[in-house]
Amino acid sequence: MSKKKKRHLSPGRALVGTVMLFYFLAFMLLGLQKMEWQCFVLAAVVPVLILFGSVGITKLYPADTLLLSLVNFLCALGVLVLYRLKPEYGMSQAVNYGVGVAAMIGCTLLIRYMPHFRLLNMPMMLAGLALLAAPLVMGVEKNDARSWIAIGGFSFQPSEVVKVLMLICLSTLLARRKVIPAMGFAAVCVLILAVQNDFGTALVYFGTAMVLGYAATGSLLLVGAGVGGAAAAVLAGSLIMPERFSRAMSRVDAWLDPWADPQGKGYQLIQGLVAMVNGGPFGVGLGVGNGTVIPQHQNDSIFMVIVNEFGMIFGLMILAVYVLIILRGMMIARNSRTRFHALLASGCAAMLAVQTFVIIGGNIKLIPMTGLPLPFISLGGTAMVSCMCIIGIMQGVSARNAADLREDRELALQGGDGL
Amino acid sequence: MKQLRNNLRRVGVFLCIMLAVLAAYGAYSVIVNGNRWFSSASNTFMSRKKKEVIPGQILDRNGMVLAFNDASRPDQDGMPKRVYHPNPAVRMAMVHAVGDDKNRVDKGVESFMTASLYGFDMSMAERLSCFMQGKKRVGDDVHLTLDAALSAYATSLFPADKKGALVVMNYKTGEVLTEISLPQFDPEGFASETAAQNRAVRVMYAPGSTFKIITTASALENDEGVAERAYQCTGVLQVGDGTRNVTDAGNAVHGQLTLQRAFQVSCNNTFARVALNLGDEKLKKTAERFGFNDNFLFRTLVVENSSYPSENRTETEIAWTGVGQSELLVTPMHMCLVASAVANEGVMMEPYAVARTVAHNGDTRSVTQPRVYRRAMETDTAARLKEYMRLVVTGGTGTAANIPGVRVCGKTGSAQLDTQENTNAWFVGFMDDPAHPYAIAIVVEDAGGGGSVAAPIARQVFEWMLQNGY
Numbered sequence: 027m028s029k030k031k032k033r034h035l036s037p038g039r040a041l042v043g044t045v046m047l048f049y050f051l052a053f054m055l056l057g058l059q060k061m062e063w064q065c066f067v068l069a070a071v072v073p074v075l076i077l078f079g080s081v082g083i084t085k086l087y088p089a090d091t092l093l094l095s096l097v098n099f100l101c102a103l104g105v106l107v108l109y110r111l112k113p114e115y116g117m118s119q120a121v122n123y124g125v126g127v128a129a130m131i132g133c134t135l136l137i138r139y140m141p142h143f144r145l146l147n148m149p150m151m152l153a154g155l156a157l158l159a160a161p162l163v164m165g166v167e168k169n170d171a172r173s174w175i176a177i178g179g180f181s182f183q184p185s186e187v188v189k190v191l192m193l194i195c196l197s198t199l200l201a202r203r204k205v206i207p208a209m210g211f212a213a214v215c216v217l218i219l220a221v222q223n224d225f226g227t228a229l230v231y232f233g234t235a236m237v238l239g240y241a242a243t244g245s246l247l248l249v250g251a252g253v254g255g256a257a258a259a260v261l262a263g264s265l266i267m268p269e270r271f272s273r274a275m276s277r278v279d280a281w282l283d284p285w286a287d288p289q290g291k292g293y294q295l296i297q298g299l300v301a302m303v304n305g306g307p308f309g310v311g312l313g314v315g316n317g318t319v320i321p322q323h324q325n326d327s328i329f330m331v332i333v334n335e336f337g338m339i340f341g342l343m344i345l346a347v348y349v350l351i352i353l354r355g356m357m358i359a360r361n362s363r364t365r366f367h368a369l370l371a372s373g374c375a376a377m378l379a380v381q382t383f384v385i386i387g388g389n390i391k392l393i394p395m396t397g398l399p400l401p402f403i404s405l406g407g408t409a410m411v412s413c414m415c416i417i418g419i420m421q422g423v424s425a426r427n428a429a430d431l432r433e434d435r436e437l438a439l440q441g442g443d444g445l
Numbered sequence: 446m447k448q449l450r451n452n453l454r455r456v457g458v459f460l461c462i463m464l465a466v467l468a469a470y471g472a473y474s475v476i477v478n479g480n481r482w483f484s485s486a487s488n489t490f491m492s493r494k495k496k497e498v499i500p501g502q503i504l505d506r507n508g509m510v511l512a513f514n515d516a517s518r519p520d521q522d523g524m525p526k527r528v529y530h531p532n533p534a535v536r537m538a539m540v541h542a543v544g545d546d547k548n549r550v551d552k553g554v555e556s557f558m559t560a561s562l563y564g565f566d567m568s569m570a571e572r573l574s575c576f577m578q579g580k581k582r583v584g585d586d587v588h589l590t591l592d593a594a595l596s597a598y599a600t601s602l603f604p605a606d607k608k609g610a611l612v613v614m615n616y617k618t619g620e621v622l623t624e625i626s627l628p629q630f631d632p633e634g635f636a637s638e639t640a641a642q643n644r645a646v647r648v649m650y651a652p653g654s655t656f657k658i659i660t661t662a663s664a665l666e667n668d669e670g671v672a673e674r675a676y677q678c679t680g681v682l683q684v685g686d687g688t689r690n691v692t693d694a695g696n697a698v699h700g701q702l703t704l705q706r707a708f709q710v711s712c713n714n715t716f717a718r719v720a721l722n723l724g725d726e727k728l729k730k731t732a733e734r735f736g737f738n739d740n741f742l743f744r745t746l747v748v749e750n751s752s753y754p755s756e757n758r759t760e761t762e763i764a765w766t767g768v769g770q771s772e773l774l775v776t777p778m779h780m781c782l783v784a785s786a787v788a789n790e791g792v793m794m795e796p797y798a799v800a801r802t803v804a805h806n807g808d809t810r811s812v813t814q815p816r817v818y819r820r821a822m823e824t825d826t827a828a829r830l831k832e833y834m835r836l837v838v839t840g841g842t843g844t845a846a847n848i849p850g851v852r853v854c855g856k857t858g859s860a861q862l863d864t865q866e867n868t869n870a871w872f873v874g875f876m877d878d879p880a881h882p883y884a885i886a887i888v889v890e891d892a893g894g895g896g897s898v899a900a901p902i903a904r905q906v907f908e909w910m911l912q913n914g915y
Contacts, residue, residue: 237460241452288487296487303475303483304490306565316490338475342468349464356457360450368446372453379460383467390471 038091042080045099046073052106052312059313064113068120072102075120079127087134090424093354096347097402097417101126101410103344104403107332108324110313115324115405122407126414133190133415137422138429142366147198151211154191157184158218165222173224185219185227186408190415193373196235200242201366209239209248213255220263225274226384226396232256233380238373242365281394294321298330298389302338309337324405326397329389345386348401351417352379358424371423374416477742483565484557486548491559499525500562501584503543503554505593506622506800511536511543512555529632530593537629538596541643542589542798545632549641552747554587554798561585561802566810583805590620590800590813598909600625602902609870609889610644610777613906616785616875617882618815619794621746622915623906624778646748649774650888653860654711654842654895655871656769658783658830661708662822663731664719665829671719672704672829678714684721685761691717691768694859694868694894708833709841711857713768720767725758728766735783735821736793737775745799745813751775769858780873781886782818787834788854788875788884791827793818831877838900843872845900848907852877855903857895865891872899876907881915883907 049072057065079101080094101123109116143150161184166174174181192215199208212235219228232252239248264271276291284292297320304310317323317331333341355375362368378401388395399409482488503512514525527546529536536543544553560566564584575582599611613623626644630636642648664671678699682691691713693699699712707715720728733739737753754762754772765771778796786793795818802810822830834854837843842857855874862869870892875884885906887899 237456241449241456244448244452285485288485293487296482296485299478299482300485300488300490302471303479304488316493319489338471341471345464345468349461352460352464353457356453356460360453360457365446365449368449368453372456376456376460379463383463386467387470390467390474392467392470 036091038095039081041092042076042095042098045080045095045102046076049073049076049102049106053109056106056110056313060113062113064117065109068105068109068116071120072105075123075127076102079130083127083131086131087138087425088428089134089421090354090358093351093417093420093424096351096354097414100344100347100402101414103332104328104405104410106312107317107328107335107403108405110335111318111324111331118407119405119410122405122410125407126410129411130414130418130421133418134421134425137367137370137419138425142364143194143198144202147195150191151195154188154195155211155214155218157191158188158215160184161222162218173219173222173227182408183406185224185231186406186412188215189231189377189412190419192231193234193370193377193416193419196238197366197369197373200238200369201364203242205239205243205248208242209235209252212239216256217259220259223270223274224397226388226398229384229396230377230381230398233384234373234377237376237380238369241372242369277396278394281388281391284391294327295389295391295395297321298327299391301330301334302341302390305334305337307337307339309333309335309340311335322397325399326385326395326404327389328400328404329386332403345382348378348382351375355420358420358427361427362423363427363430367423367426371420374420377416378413480557480560481742481747484552484559486551486556491563495563496522496524497582498563499581499583500527501564501586501802501805503562504586504588505539506588506590506620507592507594508588509535509593511539511589511593512546532597533631534597534600535593536633537631538600538625539591539593540629540632541626541645542591542596542624543632545636549630549636550643551641551647553643554589557745557747558587558799558802561587561810566802567804571804585802585804585810587802588800590622590798591624592622595906595910595913596623596625599623599902599906600627600629602905603627603889604892604898607889607892608639608644609887609892610648611888611902611906612645612777612781612886613910614781614785614796614884615882616788616794616884617879619785619796619818620800620815621778621796621798622883622910624798644777644888646746646776646778649749649751649776650869650871651860651862652769652773652775652780653858653869653871654713654769655780655783655856655858655873655886656773656775657708657711657716657767658787658834658856658873659732659735660716660720660723660728660767660769661704661830661833662735662826663723663728664704665826666731666823667723667727668719671722675701675703676707676712676715676718677701678707678712680714682714682717682764684717684764685759689761689765691764705833705836708856709836711837711842716767717764718767721760721764723767725763725766728763729753729755731822732773734819735786736779736819737773741779743795743797743818744816745797746778748778748796749776751779770861777886777888780871780888781884783821784834784855784873784875784886785884786821787827787830788877788882789827790824791820791822793821834874835877838874842894842896843874843900845896846872846874846903846907848904848911851881851907851911853904853907855900857900859894859896862891867891867893868895870898871895872903874903881911883910883915 053069076098079098105119108119216228216232280291284295315335320327352375359368359371385398387393401413515528516525518526520526544550544555562584564582610626614621624645628640630640680698693713732753737751741748752774762771795816797813801812843855858871859868870889873886892898
């Protein structure tokens with residue numbers, strides 16, 4: 027088939043182009059507002075990163091352009107909003123973004139060429155638990171949660187790294203129908219996180235484990251037992267450590283009635299809600315919002331900053347982007363050939379879904395507030411890398427599916443020739 | 446594998462529903478609470494935004510301007526100064542409803558209607574045209590349902606130096622005509638913390654005997670034959686452990702009487718027994734139908750939630766609840782709604798204080814439509830209660846509210862407080878006349894009996910209204 031190369035605009039490419047243009051203009055706007063050269067640098071660098079992250083990668087291996095462009099859209103949004111909040115945030119997030127893309131490629135290749143993790147499973151589980159428990163021994167406390175460790179001036183959150191390990195371990199175990207060990211491992215992880223006061227992450231681990239358990243067994247009984255077990259653990263915790271329990275309960279109070287203490291416990295929640303309604307349907311405009319008054323605006327509350335400046339309709343669009351990423355993940359899971367890969371991809375989707383739900387639900391007062399980063403957007407190197415690894419895993423499974431299909435086709439063709 | 450794929454489909458649907466719940470809840474809570482969040486004191490963004498817009502005027506129902514920006518008196522930033530009605534009596538009477546530019550009154554029109562006054566409801570085109578012409582934007586005018594003259598008159602009726610509140614509303618539509626709170630302060634002067642409180646909607650009172658309306662409604666609906674039963678009032682009713690027996694004002698002994706007569710003379714003894722007979726659960730259910738324990742989310746009015754206590758209820762407390770004493774807490778506004786429901790065949794209309802907002806060019810931006818808040822009781826219960834309340838005014842504790850030729854109905858209350866010498870004087874009532882559909886609630890703190898202090902004020906207010914064309 028000799029053909030002249032005709033520029034064909036596929037939906038995926040059109041999307042990438044639009045996203046690039048959006049960020050180019052957004053950074054130019056910010057740059058003109060603030061008159062800072064870094065902004066103009068980012069106006070050039072971010073679109074290039076997006077181009078590489080979504081189209082360039084397809085030159086390395088067959089990748090899912092739609093999924094990639096959505097993820098890149100969110101990552102770049104993080105860089106943009108963080109830069110607007112504080113230029114240093116934006117610069118460091120741009121670096122995180124670049125590292126994240128590299129991590130994603132690594133994970134994709136790993137999953138694509140590694141058929142299974144059976145031999146590595148045990149060491150990975152042990153390493154995971156050791157990492158998770160490390161902050162208890164050598165951790166530093168940040169925002170009331172003891173879930174960080176610092177090595178030589180470089181601090182990171184092990185729970186973010188272990189997220190990826192846990193996905194692989196749970197999928198490996200559940201693929202071989204070892205339900206009890208899998209759930210036991212998840213329970214220990216959740217327990218360690220709860221002891222560290224990191225309830226948001228504990229909830230994400232718990233939710234993901236439940237979803238994977240259900241997917242592998244199809245038994246709602248298992249989910250019921252999990253929820254019951256968690257409730258029993260909370261009850262036990264309230265008896266063993268009443269002091270810490272009451273501290274956690276004060277957060278629940280702040281959730282139920284933040285207006286009882288608008289300057290204290292309810293402050294973060296209320297400022298977020300106020301920022302949201304200030305934004306209205308169309309937002310107050312990039313760079314002129316009041317997002318900086320919200321505590322943790324670069325982290326837990328970044329969604330409210332975005333809604334403040336871009337509007338509630340844009341906020342709904344962001345949610346829709348997450349839904350699309352999750353649906354894409356579930357599609358990849360359903361197309362995969364082995365139980366392991368199906369569970370792995372669905373676990374990735376579930377983890378993103380649960381995390382998004384917990385963090386945004388906390389912001390809009392649907393559930394109590396927990397300190398969690400919004401996937402792809404919040405400031406944080408470890409969080410960015412782990413989320414990109416999750417996307418990398420999805421991509422890896424997708425690439426395997428594509429390779430399997432190709433093999434099928436070749437075999438079918440050979441079969442035809444052989445007659 | 447096939448089973449796994451089916452499970453995965455369910456998981457996918459579940460995850461999407463989860464995120465859809467986020468969107469739905471977010472939209473819902475913004476629609477319901479949005480303006481409350483926006484207008485709250487926590488919204489620091491507003492102070493910056495306010496410098497860019499000249500706020501609209503606030504007018505009463507007759508078009509009297511209550512608050513406007515006087516261009517001849519610029520402040521230090523060159524913005525016209527916000528000034529209030531030139532007559533001090535009027536601007537003081539309206540200060541709690543209207544609020545003030547220094548935000549000393551919480552949730553007055555000035556703060557709660559910020560979105561309209563500061564032009565946040567303007568369309569893109571309007572904003573753009575102002576920008577092009579280089580003019581400062583002017584916010585919308587807010588027309589209230591309140592009558593400033595009536596408010597000023599009602600204020601003058603209160604005994605000197607007494608705290609209290611008075612609310613008048615149209616029970617057919619829910620329009621609030623007057624919402625005053627005493628002590629008052631001058632919005633252009635100094636305000637003490639006590640004076641800044643809006644007692645009509647933000648301060649909680651024990652309803653006292655006015656709660657007997659609800660006890661009676663509950664009895665009529667849940668206790669068949671209660672109206673025909675004979676009660677014996679011996680002065681003291683032993684309840685619970687005997688530490689807080691139910692007695693009547695002045696230790697009165699009413700002898701044998703029916704529910705109707707007990708309502709007329711406000712016999713505590715009988716109502717304590719009615720309440721004990723009903724039990725806490727039924728009484729609470731009726732109270733909640735009247736709006737107790739509900740989160741009031743009225744469109745243009747912020748009213749503190751009333752509470753019917755729910756925990757650790759002893760016999761003593763239930764008996765005292767029947768006569769409105771226990772730990773019940775209401776606002777005068779809510780008691781006015783209770784009277785309105787009786788007058789309006791059991792249907793409680795949503796109270797509103799803003800009639801409409803009007804853009805600077807004269808176009809009407811929004812009009813508040815009357816809306817039913819809830820059905821508080823059955824129609825025949827309301828009819829029966831109306832008769833009882835009529836008898837209170839013709840030959841019971843509330844005769845001071847009677848106006849010859851007008852069917853005034855009401856209920857008095859004298860709520861005891863441990864912290865003060867005299868009782869809080871209550872009167873809630875209405876004119877039972879489709880041409881004059883007005884309900885009233887009055888509380889005068891530390892003043893004495895409802896029949897002698899509050900009921901005459903109700904009469905005078907109603908007389909003024911009839912003379913002035915209401």
